[in-house]
Every structure is written in structure tokens, then in C-alpha cells.
Amino acid sequence: MNSSAPQVSTQDPEGRTVHRPSPASRDKNVLTPMTTTHPTDVTPTKVAILGAGRGGTALLDLLHQIPAIEIIGITDCNPEAPGLQRARELRVPVVPHMTELIQNHGVQLILDVTGDPALGAILRSHARPEADVLSGSASRILWELVQHESALQAELLHAEKLAGIGSFAAGIAHDINNPLQLILGLAENLTEETDLEVIHAQAADIIAAVKRTTGICRDLTAYGRRSASHNHSLIPLNNKLDEALRIARYAVGFHDIEIVKQYAPDAAATGHPDELLHVFVNLITNAIQAMERGGTLTLRTTIEQGHVAIQVADTGCGIPPELFNEIFEPFFTTKPPGKGTGLGLYNIKHVIHQMHGTIAVTSDVGIGSTFTITLPRTAQT
Numbered sequence: 001m002n003s004s005a006p007q008v009s010t011q012d013p014e015g016r017t018v019h020r021p022s023p024a025s026r027d028k029n030v031l032t033p034m035t036t037t038h039p040t041d042v043t044p045t046k047v048a049i050l051g052a053g054r055g056g057t058a059l060l061d062l063l064h065q066i067p068a069i070e071i072i073g074i075t076d077c078n079p080e081a082p083g084l085q086r087a088r089e090l091r092v093p094v095v096p097h098m099t100e101l102i103q104n105h106g107v108q109l110i111l112d113v114t115g116d117p118a119l120g121a122i123l124r125s126h127a128r129p130e131a132d133v134l135s136g137s138a139s140r141i142l143w144e145l146v147q148h149e150s151a152l153q154a155e156l157l158h159a160e161k162l163a164g165i166g167s168f169a170a171g172i173a174h175d176i177n178n179p180l181q182l183i184l185g186l187a188e189n190l191t192e193e194t195d196l197e198v199i200h201a202q203a204a205d206i207i208a209a210v211k212r213t214t215g216i217c218r219d220l221t222a223y224g225r226r227s228a229s230h231n232h233s234l235i236p237l238n239n240k241l242d243e244a245l246r247i248a249r250y251a252v253g254f255h256d257i258e259i260v261k262q263y264a265p266d267a268a269a270t271g272h273p274d275e276l277l278h279v280f281v282n283l284i285t286n287a288i289q290a291m292e293r294g295g296t297l298t299l300r301t302t303i304e305q306g307h308v309a310i311q312v313a314d315t316g317c318g319i320p321p322e323l324f325n326e327i328f329e330p331f332f333t334t335k336p337p338g339k340g341t342g343l344g345l346y347n348i349k350h351v352i353h354q355m356h357g358t359i360a361v362t363s364d365v366g367i368g369s370t371f372t373i374t375l376p377r378t379a380q381t
Helices: 024-031 054-064 082-089 098-102 119-126 136-166 169-190 196-224 237-248 273-289 344-354
Strands: 007-011 017-019 045-050 069-075 109-112 132-134 233-236 257-263 268-271 295-304 307-314 358-364 368-376
Touching (some): 069 082, 098 119, 109 119, 237 307, 273 344
Antiparallel strands (some): 007 017, 295 307
8 A cells, every 4th residue: 555645635616726634534434435235146157268368358358247257267378368467357267277177167158269279179078068168150259249349339438428528518608608708808998998008918818718718628629539549658647537527517516515635646557548537527427416415526546556546436315226236237327318328337337447447336325425446557468
């Protein structure tokens, strides 16, 4: 755990930052773990994956998200295969010997994505008779389906972004209209003003108003852009959270909302900056909308070993336990028609998963919710 104490500051509804100490009692209340539930009525199908290259890694990522599937192990003759590292991150067993994995008494389905035709004979002679085997052409079809699913995920993310931008319309119009009205008024005054000192002062006000308008446009352009680049870079998480907070103000009112920042110094992770910004904006917007009568929004970063955690916590209405397994599903929303796409949390989970991270939620009805994202601090291959 990073020994540096988190920086604690608050912001008033106008966005002004007020630094203050963080009382131990307050921290205790903020950090109290909330209850969560897990499904117990579904017996998962136990799956073994043979091959940890591109195909095996893609299958691992996809199947790991399905509650009805338990991956009991993955193996590859190449100890440096990318799927093996990904499996360790997901806490999926990495089995060094293939025969050990396919003879596992619990395995029900064996997925062969090695592309090695000679492996079929080995599977027929060593696999347990009660285990189904998917290999050859069937395995290639499954790989194509995974690729199609990945492309669909990208399209859904883009669609949700576009729909989300529509919700910013009123806030953007207000924030842009104010400086434009100021510019118009000052410009009209300048046509009649003869005092050089007054002209200079009003010109400076016009420049400042233009800069504010440009800043708004820059923020929203960056947020709405679908970057064609998939290059990951080191992202300063505290700065990215502040940027997301600034953008979220255009979408939802921050009336009677106290903002608490608990940032670990130098918190950073490797990933796609634009996509992570979208994740943060979405979580912050959801948190504010959950606090219709006001409350506290807490943004927190912590560093532990090779990972960094980002938390967005609210003191809103909370999430009923029976919805925990549904909120990350596509098109699921508790908002009224026209107020949500039902794609936000689904896309968030996908983006975080692509960054080799995890997202979890804890919540108590009437107390609030905390979404926790965990990301590796270094790039994964």
C-alpha cells in the first residue's frame, strides 16, 4: 500500500476547491464496506481452454464475464503466451501440462483453440469421456463469433457515447450562451467607446470569454471523439477524474452536492485515455443522478502493489441487491424512457476489461453506492 496520505479537498457547487483535513471519523464512514450479493442458484459449466494465444485470450475474456461458466484452467505450451498472463490477472488457474487439465474430474467442456490438428488424437485418448470437446472447424467458428462480439461491443460503445452527448445539450447551450452574450455586449460597447483604457479592459474580457467558450468546445469534442487509435499510454488518473468532473457538470446539476477528493499522489495506469475519460464521466453522472436531494460525491484513488484502484462513491438511493447481476447487462436501465440507453455500465465494463482491469459495485439501499475500478499500473501484453 502506498504510504502517502491521500489529498483531501472539497468543492462547492460553483466548482471552487476548498482544502481541509480529513477527520478520521469521516474517512471511516466513507470507507465502510457495503454489502453485496452473489448468485447461488446457478451451477456453472466447467470449461478448460487449450491455447493461450489470441484466440485463447479472447475466449478467456469473453467467457470470464458469463456467470454460468467457470473456467477451471487454461494451458499453453508457450509459457509466455499472453493468455496465461491474462488468466493470472483474472485468477484463473494456469495449468502447465495439458493432460493434467483435460483429465480434471470436473471439466465438462474442452475448448481447443491451439490450431494444432495433431491435438485431436491426444484429446480422444486422454480426455474424460463425459467431457465435450470443441476443436477444429467448430473452434474456428467460435473464434469468429468472439471477433464479431468484440466488433459489436465497439459499436455499442460508440452508440452510447452519441446518445450520452445528447443529454449534454441543455447544459452546453447554457454554458456557451453566457460567454457569447458577454462577448456580444462588450463588442457593442466597443463600437461607441473612446477611452483607450476601457477598450483594453473590455478587450481582455472578450478574450477571457472566448477562451472559456473554446475550453467548453474542446472538452466536449474530446469526449465525443471516437479515436481510431488503440495505442495505450500512461494516464494520470487524478487529472483524468478532474477532467471528467468538469465535463459531467454540463450534463447534470451539481446543486447541494459536496465533492470530496481523496487522491493518492502519482496515481496512474496504462490504458486508452479517451475511453477511460468516458468511463469516469459516466460513473460520475450516474452518481450525481442518484442523489436527487443532494449528498456527497467521493472520488478516490489508491495504489497497492502493481495495481491502482479508482472509486466513485455517492450517498444516493443505492441499488437493490436483486439488481446487482443486471446492471452491467446491455439495455438494462432503471431510468424513465428517454433518460437512459441502458448501455452505460455495460460499456464501462467492456472498456475496463479491455484494459485488463475489473469493476465491482457495493451498495446499500438508502445509503449509497461505490463503484471500484482496479487497473494494472503497467501495460499488459
